[in-house]
Amino acid sequence: MWPARRYAWYVIALLTLAYALAILDRVTIALLIQPLQASMHINDMQFGLLQGMAFSLVYSVLGLPIGLLCDRWKRVPILVAGLALWSVATMACGLARNYEELFAYRMLVGVGEAVLVPVAASLIADYFSPDIRPKAYGVFTTGSAFGAGAALIMGGLFLVWSNHLIDDVPALFGGMEPWQVVFILCGAPGIVLAVIVMLTCKEPARKGVVNTSESFSLRPVFHLIGRHPGAFGCLMLGTVLNLVCVYAIIGWFPALFIRVHGWGAAETGWLMGSVGVPINIFAALTSGWAIVWLNRKGHLDAPMIAASFCAIAMVAFAVPASLVSSGTLALVFYALNAVFVNWNISAAYSGLSLITPNEMRGQVMALQTIAQGLIALTAGNFLVGLLTDTVFRSPDGIAYALAVLFAVCGTGSFLILMAGRKAFVRAAAEANAATAG
Known part of the structure; x- marks a missing residue:
């Protein structure tokens, strides 16, 4: 017996909102590049590390033990703790007095956010039957789309509000710089959501569990991946390369418009967010429906096909x-690319869920999270900064750095995903047979 459909979608709404807040807290810093560099005297490489490695290092390392926990313990309390931690840490970023403190607080944001994907992916698999699960993952990924857009729109809005708050509420914000107030405003909603999740979310019964009482051993997971290396390896690596591009867009496209096209930070946030939010949400929703449609047409490799569309769009x-x-034409191409960006996330989550037994999903999703953090989030932010500081050093160098990254990673992702389609079909057929049996 699956949970009541209406309640299951209510939980999806909360998880989606949590995802949106996670992205908001993670990427709003992209709009603050100028005031942060002026305040803390840092270069592009340092800023890239602040966006990427400061967050991704602990986000990645903690993913696997958190995956083990959510495969064996109650998942809702783990989610509440993570949500509260990353929200408080985001607010603490606004109190940082130097680069080192800000780096440390960004690491704490990563600790909290490491909880979300493994826990949410596991919960969704137990709230929805396999025939509609890709749709649920598609809705969940709208949180990423909405959060990225909200980070731009709300970040620009918070920059405007911050000046008023500093002047009108000196008891709380007097003496602060606007970028500090922005961090505090970004983190506060997560505290409220943590309370709502704690009070209203129920732990669902696990479906199709073989044994979750074993010791905390990774041997079964690595045995599973070793049995289907082409399926797991190509899906994970292909989607991670796409995410290198996605994080480069999130982290550096605001700087592209500010530096190359002369837009202001608030203007950039409003325009990119206004264009990106509706398109990204549409893309996230249609991704799940597209995967379901392809599955019904007999394409067991539907997630691989969906992710390849994202790779093509990058190029x-x-x-x-x-x-x-x-700048206007750049915004048009940005919008066209956004149509397919979130297909990649839905493809990764639904594909891994399809070929992984219930009792290993949290761990496999954690491995994906590690790859996303150590490779995608770190490289997508750091490599652009490295190229602008060392190779493309002209004022418009960021344009060439981004173009090189998109061309290389997009092409690589497409080739890897195409190479893994047959292996994925075999793994999916085996998983379907095991479930039917």
């Missing part, structure tokens, strides 16, 4: 978005 749309001379 076809993100590269010209970086290089065109008009």
